[in-house]
Amino acid sequence: MNNTSGVGVLDKAVWVLAAVESGPATLAQLVSATGLARPTTHRIAVALEHHRLLARDVQGRFVLGPRIAELASAAGEDRLLAFAQPVLVQLRDLTGESAQLYRRQGDVRVCVAAAERASGLRDTVPVGAALPMTAGSAAQVLLAWEEGERMHRGLRGAKFTAATLASVRRRGWAASAAEREPGVASVSAPVRGAGGKVLAAISVSGPIERLTRSPGRLHAGAVVAAGDKVSDLLRTEASAGSLSAPGTNNT
Known part of the structure; x- marks a missing residue:
């Protein structure tokens, strides 16, 4: 990643959101797309899910959450x-x-x-x-x-x-x-x-x-x-x- 703002945790959250923009993604796919460590990716994805910015589909994959549509x-x-x-x-x-x-x-x-x-x-x-x-x-x-x-x-x-x-x-x-x-x-x-x-x-x-x-x-x-x-x-x-x-x- 080279599109950084200087606020690390925010940049990482945006990278995770961008990784599911084109469709559902497993945790492994998020790790591959963002280049972040697996524990970091999981922690950010779960936090985004808590705030309804991410959700899970029936297969447990991460997808954009309802809060995105509301915003x-x-x-x-x-x-x-x-x-x-x-x-x-x-x-x-x-x-x-x-x-x-x-x-x-x-x-x-x-x-x-x-x-x-x-x-x-x-x-x-x-x-x-x-x-x-x-x-x-x-x-x-x-x-x-x-x-x-x-x-x-x-x-x-x-x-x-x-x-x-x-x-x-x-x-x-x-x-x-x-x-x-x-x-x-x-x-x-x-x-x-x-x-x-x-x-x-x-x-x-x-x-x-x-x-x-x-x-x-x-x-x-x-x-x-x-x-x-x-x-x-x-x-x-x-x-x-x-x-x-x-x-x-x-x-």
Whole structure:
């Protein structure tokens, strides 16, 4: 190893984590990959397992632990919000309607960012509000690209159908009128991560008297463009990060 920080125990822990990045590894394989002594490797691997940074598969091999995914999710959330907030403001100003960003959390969708219309009749969704996954254009977007069984489970009790979600996938946006709440209409589009996975739904919402019962005709283009802009920012950052990441020499 030659990629050292000067903090020996931390460097060794990182080497062990890097050794399982490509897949499960036995203790012997960790020793071979890191060049560390077997007792040292075992001690570090067990400590990382205690902190859930490593786990064991059914064969007893070391694999990346659940804490890695939790940290990655938190980091992704921070980047998503940082990129989305100015885009939400632009979307609000362009459409004249309140704009929101939703992420799915189990059986609900949570408003994680918003830009409210300054005055007049508006649909106010506070940041942190949990809304059902069974109604509304944002729910449609967050469910439309789910895997088959997960999508079908989500349709139970929903006010929209599988045919609705097929239309959402085909055109790339969703619209609803009085579906979640009487008198409220909305348009939503997906925000995608580097791998194309739908991370969030970006939306505008407001009274039907302004958005009409066909709100997509008014605002689908703007909402899709906003979703694409946030997606592009996330992909660009991910690409830049992969290009600038230092290589690891395991020889």
